[in-house]
Amino acid sequence: MIYKKNYFILMLFVLFFANAGNLSATIDTHSLDQRDVTLIYHEPDELAQANVYFLDSTLSGLFQHVQVMELDKLDKSDIAKADIVMIYLPKAIDEEKLSIFEDVSGMVVGIGAGATTLPAFTGWQFNKDIIIDQLDETYLTYPESVVVVEDPEPEQVEVVAEGRRFDKTYQVIVKNEEQGFIGLDSLLADGEEVISRIIFDLLDIEKPSTHPAYIRLEDISPVSDPKLVQEAGNYLLDRGIPVYLATIPVFVDSNSGVQVTLEERPELLKVLQELVDKGAYIISHGYTHSYRYSETGEGFEFWDTELNQPITTVDQHEHPVKLKSVDEFSNLQAYETYIAQFKEIEQEYVEMKLENSVHYLTKIGLAPIAFEAPHYTMSSNGYRVTSNYFSAIFGQIQASDVNWELMVAPMFISRPSVLHGMTLYPETIGYVNDTAYTDPITVMEQRIEEVLEVPGSVLGGFYHPYLGIEYLEEMVRLLEQVPNLEWIDLSQSDNHVKTDLVEVTTSGGDIEVQQLAPFPKEKKNWLNKIEEAPFEFALWVIVVVTALFIGLFTIHLSTLRLRYRKRLFRERA
């Protein structure tokens, strides 16, 4: 009896630790820094806005309470209790506006040339004419102009990151008890890694000891090879690595508009269902992976790449028009009224696509537990709409509403305000790109090394199953070498996917799928096909008509042959 009791306690113990280990790999609120952080910016241009997204996502990956505010909307009370006030000002502004920061009790961190005039830096000396080509011992892609701190001198402050050019060194990122300063106007590109790395020292954050990681099997669509998907999925499962299948339920031929659904590929569907039964997770990777029918190659479902603007039509046959830019309006309000109507259309479109995807996937037994936008492209309005359906999102953040190419990838699992509460599982190490590189594994290895320099960084990457399993083995080998790596298991944390008809929730390793209302009846399949490709349908009609006539002609032919002799006889007569 005593033996039994001990055994029971032992089991509890094991279970607890097994769970605890997994939990630490997800966004564990208890491990986040509990200090209050307020991030402030002012009238950002496109690039500055992207910087704000980056700072927001990085901070929200480290701190529990992060507030992001525009300077003009800031009230003294907003920063009164803040432990850290981070002010991002790449451009000089009216000093009067900065008087609000006069008696901040917490630490003030200034970023950019505009931040030099903050009250916190009264008495400091800056030099804005310095160009560096190394920052914190990292070579920059291009030499960059920075603001350096000349006074206080190195003895009086802690130099967090040094800039360097030739044999000269400069104080680019410094701190002391009450202040911190980052002498960069933009933190993107080379800066992202440096900032993610030094922010721990800058803000005295405890460095995590583990690296969360995931591998996504990407772009699984009805045209994927079932065997290769099965191989890749099983390989990961066998090694105890959580499997994430970024799945597109419908494939649209960009030329003909012909649609193929997963149900029309029973072999693949069976493979996916088996993988899910074994514990693989489905990520909704859009509905069709395309917006316009005219898009060639891989489409961008939630962004109009041809015009490089958000989605502006719900009907995909309608021709989208180029949106006017803000410069074409006399005032901001007129622009916002103009853009509001398009945001409504975009909302309708995104809702339709997400609901279609979630419903379709759920119906065929592949209930999704997270979302990933095709090519990570989506406007901030799109993210807002998506947050009504999903709580977890994979990939990177599109950091501009006018240019999809501006992407931000934080190093931590984070909840930037642009995602309206969704948790981002960032992709940080890319994918095995065998078309761009002759040795893609070495490229990935180097990338992993870079990312590993950031404490607690996520090693998030994806893999295309069509490459076969060899590269996947290599990729797994690289990741398994990393000490303190924790595979992210989404089902261990609380997530939900919710529409009016279904709700999928994850918690403590379980996935629960609830049908809230019946799915609407579908249009008959062949009617769909006509709509998708009317010309091809017409051609098939011709085939049928012609076949009927060929049949009729064959009958004529036989009658003619049967009566042939009789006819000849009559003619002779």
Added chain:
Amino acid sequence: MADILFHISLTVIWIMLLYHMFLAQGGYRHFKRFEKVIPDWQHKMENMDLPTVNVFIPAHNEDVVIKQTLTAMSRLEYPKDKLKVILICDNCSDQTKEIGDQFAADFPFMKVIETEDEYKGKGKSSALNYALKETNGEFIVVYDADNTPQRKALWYLVMGLVNDPRAAAMVGKFRVINAKNTWLTKFINIETICFQWMAQAGRFHWFKIATIPGTNFAIRRSIMEKLGGWDTKALAEDTELTIRVYNLGYHIRFFPAAITWEQEPETLKVWWKQRTRWARGNQYVVLKFIGRIFSMKQKKIAFDIMYFFFTYFLFFFGVILSNVLFVVNLIFDIQLSIGNVAFVLWIMAFLLFVTEIMITLSIEKNQLTLKNMLYIIFMYFTYSQMWIVLVIYALTLEVKRMIKKEDQVWYKTERF
């Protein structure tokens, strides 16, 4: 872009193929029907005062063939007091006239005339107009100088006109006499059988129209006079006449009981010249009438004009486009999205081609043979494709002529 072009070419090609399919069905039904009226009509012919008939044989240096033609004429079954066979010598420099004179001496119902003045040396239309002026028979029957009509041919043509008052003209059937001579005449034989049982019989069945050919047809003099004779500018005087006659509101009956045998080109060079003339002639006719397509009195003629328009302009354009896309697609990826259906359609087109031809061949005696079957398949890839080159060639000639504003020059087909 490639897709749109491909769609256009497929559409054009298949409008044509489906139309032919429709004609083939009509042709078959006409075959099942056309003989049924003969007993009644025969009865009427036997109990009436038969009309006077002029047979016109336009000839320009035809001494190679004219003897057998006139021999066949001498054997035509028709009361000789009602019949006048007229050999129209147009600018002859060989023995044609002398041979004709001998026959005229032997057979009182034959006569030789020579074109004069403005009629002379202008080609077939002009020669026919001259003869029209010089004669007065109620019906006019035209035979080319290389034709050997069967004995009853003329009888049937007249029978048709007498019994079918709504028909302005009666069109007989022609067969190839030298079908076995060369591979080319074998193809032409198959082609002519097909043309007659599909296009001629089919169009008569559905629209009561057939193209008046250059030979073996009868027409009422009253109609010819109303129309003011043949159009001397037309190289394809037959097509041109057809449209004008039909537009008067009459039928043109295809009556295959009247049979003639004619020579077809045995060499490619002669074929090429003859067909170039036809193609150019028909292009002229299409351009002449396409502008008035909706103002024509007979609305149904629009089908026929459109048919010619497709045959000589759109169809070959569609085929060329399709071929070009096919070749380009082999070399570059032009992202043609059309899938299996295009291949299935091609199979269907081929099967249609084969069955249609087989039906028409099996109507004729001894034509649906294994050899001919092989020829049909071979034809699809060779003879039929030559048509494309020919139409382009004819079109460039015709465009050149229109730019230079020249008159048409008649080319007389060489005989063998």
